[in-house]
Amino acid sequence: MMSEKGLKELRNKLDNIDNELLELLNKRMDIVHEVGVLKAHSGGSIYRPEREREIIDRLELLNKGKLNRSAIEALFLEIFAISRNIELPENIAFLGPEGSFTHQAAESRFGAMSSYLPIGSISGVFREVSTQKAKFGVIPIENSSNGIVSDTINCLTKYNLKIIAEVILDIHHTLATTCDKIKDIKRIYSKDIAFEQCRRFLENVGLDEVEHIPVESTTKAAKYAVKEKNSAAICSHVGAKMYNLPILFENIEDKDNNRTRFFIVSDFENAKSGNDKTSILVKLPNRSGILVEFLTDFDKAGINLTKIKSHIVEGNSIFFIDFDGHKDDEHIKTIFEKHKESIKFLGSYVKEADDI
Numbered sequence: 484m485m486s487e488k489g490l491k492e493l494r495n496k497l498d499n500i501d502n503e504l505l506e507l508l509n510k511r512m513d514i515v516h517e518v519g520v521l522k523a524h525s526g527g528s529i530y531r532p533e534r535e536r537e538i539i540d541r542l543e544l545l546n547k548g549k550l551n552r553s554a555i556e557a558l559f560l561e562i563f564a565i566s567r568n569i570e571l572p573e574n575i576a577f578l579g580p581e582g583s584f585t586h587q588a589a590e591s592r593f594g595a596m597s598s599y600l601p602i603g604s605i606s607g608v609f610r611e612v613s614t615q616k617a618k619f620g621v622i623p624i625e626n627s628s629n630g631i632v633s634d635t636i637n638c639l640t641k642y643n644l645k646i647i648a649e650v651i652l653d654i655h656h657t658l659a660t661t662c663d664k665i666k667d668i669k670r671i672y673s674k675d676i677a678f679e680q681c682r683r684f685l686e687n688v689g690l691d692e693v694e695h696i697p698v699e700s701t702t703k704a705a706k707y708a709v710k711e712k713n714s715a716a717i718c719s720h721v722g723a724k725m726y727n728l729p730i731l732f733e734n735i736e737d738k739d740n741n742r743t744r745f746f747i748v749s750d751f752e753n754a755k756s757g758n759d760k761t762s763i764l765v766k767l768p769n770r771s772g773i774l775v776e777f778l779t780d781f782d783k784a785g786i787n788l789t790k791i792k793s794h795i796v797e798g799n800s801i802f803f804i805d806f807d808g809h810k811d812d813e814h815i816k817t818i819f820e821k822h823k824e825s826i827k828f829l830g831s832y833v834k835e836a837d838d839i
């Protein structure tokens with residue numbers, strides 16, 4: 484057993500390290516402030532995701548201690564977020580309400596210190612950024628069970644904002660309720676797509692026959708369920724906690740890789756990072772064989788397509804396409820030039836390790 488004296492000594496050592504960390508972090512912030520002043524003169528953008536990725540990659544290579552990659556990433560993403568706030572505090576609009584999965588995606592990049600604006604609709608988020616009430620917008624683009632989010636595609640078509648980063652989150656749902664037993668549950672609140680993602684679980688526990696009430700968000704579902712007897716919510720951990728709603732079952736989603744991909748949009752374009760992905764929208768003339776011709780050009784240029792989804796906007800068929808590389812790569816520039824009538828460039832951004 485550790486003696487009181489031994490514990491005190493170790494804690495003294497920790498205190499000294501914390502003092503050094505504080506001094507070093509403040510030194511870092513002084514330099515960050517200088518970077519902010521330079522950017523204010525040059526008009527450069529504050530958020531540089533490719534630079535942040537480069538720092539994390541370098542630190543991971545250098546690392547010899549107990550910290551693993553996710554620990555390094557979590558610590559430094561928070562430091563970067565605080566640094567950006569020192570350079571220039573900027574608002575982040577996200578598809579709300581507070582506690583939504585989009586909020587969680589936003590916090591994973593912008594940290595706990597940023598100023599967030601929960602907005603009720605995807606088009607509302609695009610509007611906030613376009614009218615410069617927010618510098619960044621965070622919205623979902625696709626889910627592994629429910630596919631592409633039409634509202635986001637429609638807004639990407641209409642607005643001239645650029646995708647500057649993607650965030651991929653594992654989505655876990657809980658069944659939260661004040662009832663002690665499943666059989667006391669007479670109604671369940673949730674978002675329509677969350678009911679779909681948990682259909683098999685609901686059948687298995689005999690909750691497929693009770694009333695299912697779709698509401699705007701899983702967070703709202705927790706809010707309603709906590710106020711009413713005999714009701715439950717399918718919501719996130721964060722949502723259940725926000726309203727003190729006890730969790731009866733965790734991870735109730737049917738697929739064990741239920742993921743959502745989010746985009747961060749803003750008014751600038753990223754520089755190359757060396758590990759980039761590009762997204763475009765393509766509208767082709769109405770002629771048979773044209774899609775094959777278009778895709779053959781990509782193939783001939785050695786471009787690796789990672790996603791192609793078709794979508795209807797105002798009666799016209801358009802394609803949402805992702806591929807490896809950056810807009811300024813020579814082979815990509817050539818394709819863009821050849822098909823400039825058909826392509827809308829949405830953004831080149833650091834490619835995340837996982838995809839959905």
Ligand SMILES: C=C(O[C@@H]1C=C(C(=O)O)C=C[C@H]1O)C(=O)O
Nearest residue numbers: 515518529530531534535563566
């Ligand atoms: C300080 C900078 O600005 C931001 C903050 C960074 C940091 O804290 O290291 C890195 C990139 C930018 O998102 C920079 O561009 O170097």
